Amino acid sequence: MSTHETPWPAGTPCWTELSADDAAAARDFYSGLFGWDIDVSGPEFGDYGVARVDGHRVAGVGGKMSADQPSAWTTYLASDDVDATAAAVAEHGGQVAGPPMDIADMGRMIIATDPSGAVFGVWQAGSNTGSGLVNQPGGVVWNEHVSGDFEGSKTFYGNVFGLSVQPMPGAPEGLQSGMLARSGGQVVGSAADVSASSADGAGDGWVTYFAVADTDGTVAKATELGGSVVADPSDAPFGRMAVLAGPEGERFAVVQTPAEGHAHSDTPDADPTD
Structure with missing residues (x-):
């Protein structure tokens, strides 16, 4: 855990x-x-x-x-x-x-x-340190910044938080996306141009990915509970994912990650919150 x-x-x-x-x-x-x-x-x-x-x-x-x-x-x-x-x-x-x-x-x-x-x-x-569990079903497994101004966003988060953008493993050359890393190379998430985001339909801004044990089952449960499907389940290199919306239209992604690790587990230190 x-x-x-x-x-x-x-x-x-x-x-x-x-x-x-x-x-x-x-x-x-x-x-x-x-x-x-x-x-x-x-x-x-x-x-x-x-x-x-x-x-x-x-x-x-x-x-x-x-x-x-x-x-x-x-x-x-x-x-x-x-x-x-x-x-x-x-x-x-x-x-x-x-x-x-x-x-x-x-x-x-x-x-x-x-x-x-x-x-x-x-x-x-302070006494609340933030997320106490990640990379497990029900917890956050990934965070992605999606923007129509990829270069400007890279500059802003580099200047304010010291984050750099590394090439996305396996991504086509020239694709406007990359891995967000803090000093020392520890990966903390990803950044993408809106046209290159894995979370198709999630829109601009920061996208939260939650880990789930069964993406298809979670999609069915979400609609049963009053949510909606923005992007149907699909297989990606880091797991099976879907984009959903809650009852008020708020969008988020879910990912069924491989049993051996979390999203992007084939990338060294690719932990979204560590």
Whole structure:
């Protein structure tokens, strides 16, 4: 089991969170789909739900902060200093939705938008270190940044988080995609031009991939629970995948990874969150 209970290295996707109009209905959908146990906080934290698998944190489900906020999954990247990261976001052409804020003793965060328009969060760990289980059914297995401005996105995430883009193993020459890696070469996800993304139909922005034991069964279950299919199951080098939408249209991907490892297991150190 891939568990992790210490702060994630800076630049690593460390959490994923859904903002929904009807958070209670969203909790029912995802607990039914992934088998999550969801702990719901009190009103002081907006009745925020923390989803768990085998007792380990895997994702958050909560209400929206404003009426015009879209229903969507948001990827959070780890930071050792959120205030410095917020300044770097603004310096390199991004926008910060508000000043850094503390969430009790759990951590410090911002919500930001990169120059391509993709929304993401930044988390500086306190008592809550983010995802406690990855690469297992019900947990996050991969994160991909999809943009119509591949070169601009490479530059932004390089300047702000120190991430570089390495060639995607086996990809055709000239394809606008690559593996996102932090200092030292540790792969933390992928980046792609919207025309080259594996998650066909997921749209621009950060795409969250959840691990599942049976992609086809998960697709059938999602439609039964009130979700919809954006892209039918298909086989890819890293596993069988599909793109789905939840009850409010929020899009995400699921991947049935090979038994011997996680997505992109044939790539050295290709762990989406480690």
